Amino acid sequence: MTVHPPGPVWTGRASNRVQWLLAATGAACVALGIELAVDNAWTSGFVPLLMAVAGCLAAGLLILYGTLAFVHVAVTIDAEAVEVRCGHIGLPRRKIRFADVTSAEFLPRITPQQWGGWGCRWRPDQGTGVIVRRGEGLELRLADGKRFTVTVDDAESAVRVIRAHLRALAR
Numbered sequence: 001m002t003v004h005p006p007g008p009v010w011t012g013r014a015s016n017r018v019q020w021l022l023a024a025t026g027a028a029c030v031a032l033g034i035e036l037a038v039d040n041a042w043t044s045g046f047v048p049l050l051m052a053v054a055g056c057l058a059a060g061l062l063i064l065y066g067t068l069a070f071v072h073v074a075v076t077i078d079a080e081a082v083e084v085r086c087g088h089i090g091l092p093r094r095k096i097r098f099a100d101v102t103s104a105e106f107l108p109r110i111t112p113q114q115w116g117g118w119g120c121r122w123r124p125d126q127g128t129g130v131i132v133r134r135g136e137g138l139e140l141r142l143a144d145g146k147r148f149t150v151t152v153d154d155a156e157s158a159v160r161v162i163r164a165h166l167r168a169l170a171r
């Protein structure tokens with residue numbers, strides 16, 4: 001049995017219900033592709049219809065994955081690291097050990113416009129971010145000079161827990 005050092009454990013989530021609308025659009029594209037393939041007489045030409053079916057299926061699957069992967073984010077803070085998991089299958093996933101963190105900041109207002117949209121983002125001036133909705137979040141400054149930002153509910157509590165772990169690690 002593994003014994004973890006004492007300290008607060010924190011979990012939080014953020015979700016975006018608007019992305020379910022985009023997921024429905026992706027599902028509709030997939031359904032249209034299937035409908036075209038199954039219910040068409042294929043008399044108008046094989047290549048154009050095949051391209052339409054493949055295009056609908058590809059676009060639909062890309063939209064579905066892109067939205068379902070970032071409908072929500074789950075953040076877990078234990079005595080060793082901060083772990084961020086996206087979507088229903090937990091991918092993409094990132095684990096940042098406290099040994100690699102120099103500070104944590106509470107950000108009261110993060111918007112997708114600041115990051116160029118929803119999802120996993122990288123901006124040269126801001127670092128890496130997991131942005132699933134507008135609102136509060138936290139920013140970790142890493143020992144290599146990079147930054148990692150994530151939108152999560154009750155981010156202020158998460159920052160307090162991270163700072164407590166960083167103080168304990170500094171002793």
